[in-house]
Amino acid sequence: MYESVIGLEVHVQLSTLSKIFSGSSTSFGASPNTQASLIDLGMPGVLPTPNAKVFEMAVKFGLAIEAKIGKTSVFDRKNYFYPDLPKGYQITQLDAPIVGLGHVNITLEDGTTKRINITRAHLEEDAGKSLHNSFDRLTGIDLNRAGTPLLEIVSEPELRSAKEAVAYLRVIHSIIRYLDISDGNMAEGSMRCDCNVSIRPQGSKILGTRTEIKNVNSFRFVEKAINSEINRQIDSIEDGQQIIQETRLYDPDKNETRPMRSKEEANDYRYFPDPDLLPVVLSDAFITSCRNSLPELPESRKARYMEAYGISQYDAGVLVADRDVADYFAEIAETSGDGKLSANWVMGNVLADLNQTGRSISEFPVEANDIASLIIRIKDKTLNSKTAKTVFEALLSGEGSVDSIIKERGLVQVTDTGALRSVVDTVIENNPHQVTNYRVAAPDKQGKMLGFFVGQVMKISQGKANPQMVNQILLDKLSG
Amino acid sequence: MSSLTKNTLAGLREILTRGDASSVEITQDYLAEISARRDLNTFITVTQDDALVSAKVADQIRAAGQASLTTGLPIAHKDLFCTKGILTSCGSKMLSNFISPYDAEVVSKCKNAGFVMLGKLNMDEFAMGSSNETSYFGPVKNPWSPTHVPGGSSGGSAAAVAARLTPLATATDTGGSIRQPAAFTGTSGLKPTYGRVSRFGMIAFASSLDQGGLIAQTAEDLAIGMQIISGHDNKDSTSALIEVPNYESLLNDSIRGLTIGLPEEFFDSRLDTRMQSQIEEVIRIFTSLGANTVSVSLTHVAEAIPAYYVIAPAEASSNLSRFDGVRFGYRAEKPIDLTDLYECSRGEGFGSEVKRRILIGTYALSEGYFDAYYKKAQQIRRLIKQDFDRAFSLCDLLLSPTTPSTAFALGEKSDDPVAMYLEDIYTIATNLAGLPGGSFQAGLIDGLPAGYQLTGPAFSEAKILNAAHKVQQVTDWHTHYPEEIRNV
Numbered sequence: 018m019y020e021s022v023i024g025l026e027v028h029v030q031l032s033t034l035s036k037i038f039s040g041s042s043t044s045f046g047a048s049p050n051t052q053a054s055l056i057d058l059g060m061p062g063v064l065p066t067p068n069a070k071v072f073e074m075a076v077k078f079g080l081a082i083e084a085k086i087g088k089t090s091v092f093d094r095k096n097y098f099y100p101d102l103p104k105g106y107q108i109t110q111l112d113a114p115i116v117g118l119g120h121v122n123i124t125l126e127d128g129t130t131k132r133i134n135i136t137r138a139h140l141e142e143d144a145g146k147s148l149h150n151s152f153d154r155l156t157g158i159d160l161n162r163a164g165t166p167l168l169e170i171v172s173e174p175e176l177r178s179a180k181e182a183v184a185y186l187r188v189i190h191s192i193i194r195y196l197d198i199s200d201g202n203m204a205e206g207s208m209r210c211d212c213n214v215s216i217r218p219q220g221s222k223i224l225g226t227r228t229e230i231k232n233v234n235s236f237r238f239v240e241k242a243i244n245s246e247i248n249r250q251i252d253s254i255e256d257g258q259q260i261i262q263e264t265r266l267y268d269p270d271k272n273e274t275r276p277m278r279s280k281e282e283a284n285d286y287r288y289f290p291d292p293d294l295l296p297v298v299l300s301d302a303f304i305t306s307c308r309n310s311l312p313e314l315p316e317s318r319k320a321r322y323m324e325a326y327g328i329s330q331y332d333a334g335v336l337v338a339d340r341d342v343a344d345y346f347a348e349i350a351e352t353s354g355d356g357k358l359s360a361n362w363v364m365g366n367v368l369a370d371l372n373q374t375g376r377s378i379s380e381f382p383v384e385a386n387d388i389a390s391l392i393i394r395i396k397d398k399t400l401n402s403k404t405a406k407t408v409f410e411a412l413l414s415g416e417g418s419v420d421s422i423i424k425e426r427g428l429v430q431v432t433d434t435g436a437l438r439s440v441v442d443t444v445i446e447n448n449p450h451q452v453t454n455y456r457v458a459a460p461d462k463q464g465k466m467l468g469f470f471v472g473q474v475m476k477i478s479q480g481k482a483n484p485q486m487v488n489q490i491l492l493d494k495l496s497g
Numbered sequence: 498m499s500s501l502t503k504n505t506l507a508g509l510r511e512i513l514t515r516g517d518a519s520s521v522e523i524t525q526d527y528l529a530e531i532s533a534r535r536d537l538n539t540f541i542t543v544t545q546d547d548a549l550v551s552a553k554v555a556d557q558i559r560a561a562g563q564a565s566l567t568t569g570l571p572i573a574h575k576d577l578f579c580t581k582g583i584l585t586s587c588g589s590k591m592l593s594n595f596i597s598p599y600d601a602e603v604v605s606k607c608k609n610a611g612f613v614m615l616g617k618l619n620m621d622e623f624a625m626g627s628s629n630e631t632s633y634f635g636p637v638k639n640p641w642s643p644t645h646v647p648g649g650s651s652g653g654s655a656a657a658v659a660a661r662l663t664p665l666a667t668a669t670d671t672g673g674s675i676r677q678p679a680a681f682t683g684t685s686g687l688k689p690t691y692g693r694v695s696r697f698g699m700i701a702f703a704s705s706l707d708q709g710g711l712i713a714q715t716a717e718d719l720a721i722g723m724q725i726i727s728g729h730d731n732k733d734s735t736s737a738l739i740e741v742p743n744y745e746s747l748l749n750d751s752i753r754g755l756t757i758g759l760p761e762e763f764f765d766s767r768l769d770t771r772m773q774s775q776i777e778e779v780i781r782i783f784t785s786l787g788a789n790t791v792s793v794s795l796t797h798v799a800e801a802i803p804a805y806y807v808i809a810p811a812e813a814s815s816n817l818s819r820f821d822g823v824r825f826g827y828r829a830e831k832p833i834d835l836t837d838l839y840e841c842s843r844g845e846g847f848g849s850e851v852k853r854r855i856l857i858g859t860y861a862l863s864e865g866y867f868d869a870y871y872k873k874a875q876q877i878r879r880l881i882k883q884d885f886d887r888a889f890s891l892c893d894l895l896l897s898p899t900t901p902s903t904a905f906a907l908g909e910k911s912d913d914p915v916a917m918y919l920e921d922i923y924t925i926a927t928n929l930a931g932l933p934g935g936s937f938q939a940g941l942i943d944g945l946p947a948g949y950q951l952t953g954p955a956f957s958e959a960k961i962l963n964a965a966h967k968v969q970q971v972t973d974w975h976t977h978y979p980e981e982i983r984n985v
Binding site for chain 1: 577578579585587592595597598599601696697698699700701703704705731732733734735811812814815817818819820821823824825826835839859862863864867871
């Protein structure tokens, strides 16, 4: 039996308006090299000047993971040649990162929590992009991304399965979204993940040789990449081979990891403090102001929702993971006054739709207020579960407000006893055979048989009949 | 030589103010002189047309009564200050095709102050050298003797001022590159405190040591120029947020009671005896002006050169990585692949001294050597700073020779890098400590100029210029210029 040992390096693009060391815009998707200034191009003579916003963002993250904040952090140069690295070095932080040791809690499948320590988080600049496919036998360079601020978050190797790794990544994602320091969009590369994976015999204290899977770009692929790498390592060891420390890439089409083309020689990055930048000294007042501006974080919001809305730990965990979803839910719960029903609707319908369509809550076409109205109409018995679902579908296709949909589609639940009685009479009249069978049946069989009559009533009433009332009237009539 | 170009910057300012000559006339005279003295190889680019246009504009501004103190005065820039639309070569084949898309902060400050740029000045390649022999554009000749070097790396700046081809030149100093050529050419040069002048747009050699400054005929001219180029720049994180004093108004302060420290390490047996007697003459003048002298010690100064030749190449090896043939500058033809593109572009684009320093610096930063070299050098740097702090608790300024001897012959040291590195023995510690230092004329030895150096605490430029100005008021060393020029 093997135990896997996993650590993640998560690169988060900070959502500043301008780059970390220049005034260029950081927005995604502009035409190549239109967002690259003289500084991003590494022109002779230019100098970097730090964007103070990144310090605030990094410190907030540090405080959110209860980390030691580096009051004096230092920018270093990591030297290597690559065409998308204009200066021939990346400005990063080596020995004195802005965020030191911290931790987060992840919830395991059995509902227990596990603490995962975070070694450090440091600031650095992103590189540009090499475009290998657009030009015949040539490589194009797009430096729009060069100089985008990154926070690299390094976990301790304390994750023991691909599922734990994903749970950790989701917690990090949740925190950066709550702090509003990144859009966390993995598909666009705003959050990228390198997975360090090794295995060892269960119970062993010695770490096995690790491999690093670079740049995995979705939660699902993180899980699959790690699992396929664990399996590959187990197979190798079982075959009597050794694991080579190397960098690998995950191929989602084949669901396997492959070694990256090996560089001719090991890189010596020749790190040294960047003489163009002074050490970053953070005052206690600055750190305090960052602390004071921290929003409520997922952990505490979860506890608050359980208490305030009477929902389960599981439901609360699902609902608070995304701050916008959590806000959306809270608005529904507050307006409708029914936390449990709100949770059911958000999880069962809203989140289901988001999962299916891949859109985010901000792109979801139905306002929280509308879902709240829907729930209010369920509670006042205007709608039953069936008609409520119809209204929800209508809301999704933009047919107007809850009440106008109910009115236009004539979905008001029929609670008029007279009307219901006459429908029941029709059903009894049209099904004499079933009525006879019912009346002679043993009482324990009758319950099931009643369903047939209810179904017929609902059919005639187009689903609008109040099911409880129909039941009662049927019981009365059939027993007579 | 025309009567206009023999003037100091202050003299030209008076001429312009009085209306005795226009900026166009002055500019034309300088352009003619530059053209006549191409043999000195001081200019890489002469911006003749632009200069005449700027001069004309300056004259119009003056006619409109809008002239500032410096409107219409000529200047030339060392060719590592980026100048928009104009070749900025850094003395290298690597940038021999580089037309800068922007102006360095120093350049735009000069433009805004109304200075007329005459052109771009020759220099050692990437400011690496002490003789101006490493320039891709050929060596600069010393106007005092065409067989001698003008010093480096700001050899073009110093020689141009000495030959009266410009009254003021920008320059840079990483280990002595302003002061040593100023001394070799009989000019005045000031390397300001690290952070006093913006480094934005100044192509980096060693970022923690580089500092832009000026070379001119007199301390007074340096004061006029310093007023323009000094000050905080938010485009340079290392630039100092400290108020700029009015340098010119402080020039005439009395130096009675000024205490001048004489570092004993700089007056040892290595010092040429005739140089020593020139310096003693300078000391005598200071004493006659009411200054006192005191002997001080800079204990770790012997370690300055080794420390410098770790730190400066280390930073340079990284700073020069951007010259890779990808986005600008020299690019090798028909590379086989990416590695070949790098190797050939850099191999062909850089000269041997630059390559030597990149290799030294790469080695010093390598894994396993970093602590032994780079960290150790930084420790020495701190000790040297402390030495200066201690010295300045005993005196106001330090005085020493700028160089151990006068200008050496072209080719004399070009094959011996260590002998060349020792040229900066008196100047280099100042850069490691980030302090201001000036070199001023101290007479002639065998027809070649000698210079004395004043070093002060951080941001004491005004005090240095004040002291040097007082000496220039009672001496005529700064008025000497090469016999050859006098005869033209």
